[in-house]
Structures are given as C-alpha cells and as structure tokens.
Amino acid sequence: MAPASVGPFAEAFVRDYLTWTTTDSGQRQQRLGAYIAGDLDDTAGLSPTAGTQQQPLWTIAAAPTPAGRGRWHVTVLAALPGSRRLTLTIPVAVGRTGGLTVTDYPAITALTARGHQDADRYTTAVDDTELQHVAERATRNYLAGNGPDLQADLAPGAHITTPDTRSRLLSIDETAWQTPDRQLAVLATTQLPDGTRIQTRLHLTVTRQTRWFITAINPQGTP
Helix, strand or coil, rough: CCCCCCHHHHHHHHHCCCEEECCCHHHHHHCCCCCCCCCCCCCEEECCCCCCCCCCCEEEEEEEEEEEEEEEEEEEEEECCCCCCEEEEEEECCCCCEEEECCCEECCCCCCCCCCCCCCCCCEEEHHHHHHHHHHHHHHHHCCCCCCHHCCCCCCCCCCCCCCCCEEEEEEEEEEECCCCCCEEEEEEEEEECCCCCCEEEEEEECCHHHHHHHHECCCCCC
16 A cells, blocks of 8 residues: 555645746746656756746646555646646655655656556667657657547557647657567657647557557556
C-alpha cells in the first residue's frame, strides 16, 4: 500500500507545475525544486508561453499504482482556465526515510490510464529505424487525439484512449528500451493549445508481427 502522502504530494506538484505568473522571476522553479530529482531540469520540462499566467481551478488525484522499487505513479486531473482539462501521470519515489521525489517528466495521458512500470534510467537507445518511425507517428497521433490515424499503428484488438487535451508534437527527444523488444520510453516535447511547451515521458508497449505495432500507451501494471 502506498504511503498516505504520495497522492497529496503528486497533486501538490501538479498545482505548482501548472501555476505561473507574467512576472515570475524564478519563484516557480524554486517551488518545483522542492519536488523534483536533481537530474531533471528546474522547470520539470514545462515552458509557459511568455506573457501568460495560469493557475489550476482544481485538481484531483487517483489512487497511486505501484511501479516497483519504492516507486508509485499517481494520475492527476487538473481543471485549467477556459474549460480545459489536463491529465498527467506523476512518477513518485519514496526514499528510505520516507521522503518523496518526482523522478521523471510527467506523462500526458488519458483519464482512464494508470501507472506503468518505471526504470531508473533508459540507456538502451532504439536503433531500429522502422520502430522509431512507428513510435514517433503513434506518439504524434496519440497526443493530437487523432484516433483514426493512431489506429493504423495499433496491433489487432488494441484500443487506446487519447488524452483529454490535444497537443502538437514538436520533437522526439529520446527513444529508448524500457523492456527490450517489448516496451519503449519516449521523451517528447509537445505544445498545448495555449502555446505552453511540455516534455512528457510516454511508455509504449510494442509487438513485432509483419511489422512493428503498438499494443498500449502508458499501460497499467508491470510489463
């Protein structure tokens, strides 16, 4: 069972992560520094559009799901101004003394998605060009909410719910094996409708049949 503080910690992180002002002079980075691991940048991968301000209207966290080795994933739904909603899955590690840390970039996901098995690092780069193209195409269509085009890269019988908020893929920053020949960790930079840029870590389960297909994105449980 997850410590009682994991859900509130992830929810508090999301509130600070999605809050900024037009006159912010480093306060947001200072707030985020209380949550994130040292190897993440001090913005946790989010770059607000210059001259804008934002504060979530409300947030609600789902029950944490286990990710192994003292790690948990918490899916948090945030209501934003303009009737927008954004669902993020936050990876949280529990230290030996009970301290909590956000260990990786949030995953933009669908409200129905749950946690996924995490790894300490994703160091085995994918060198299969075909798979790289499939992963990029699937990531682009998933983030954009383009179900018909996404379906073309799904394995027979697979069904994936796309995120509530559509976004535009700007770049794939890293594609690495999480589980060789089975699951990828894809770090992508995406742009929300208001211009905000977010780095998001998505987890794609794949299978090779006549070619590479996607069977799940941000799947629940251990691969």
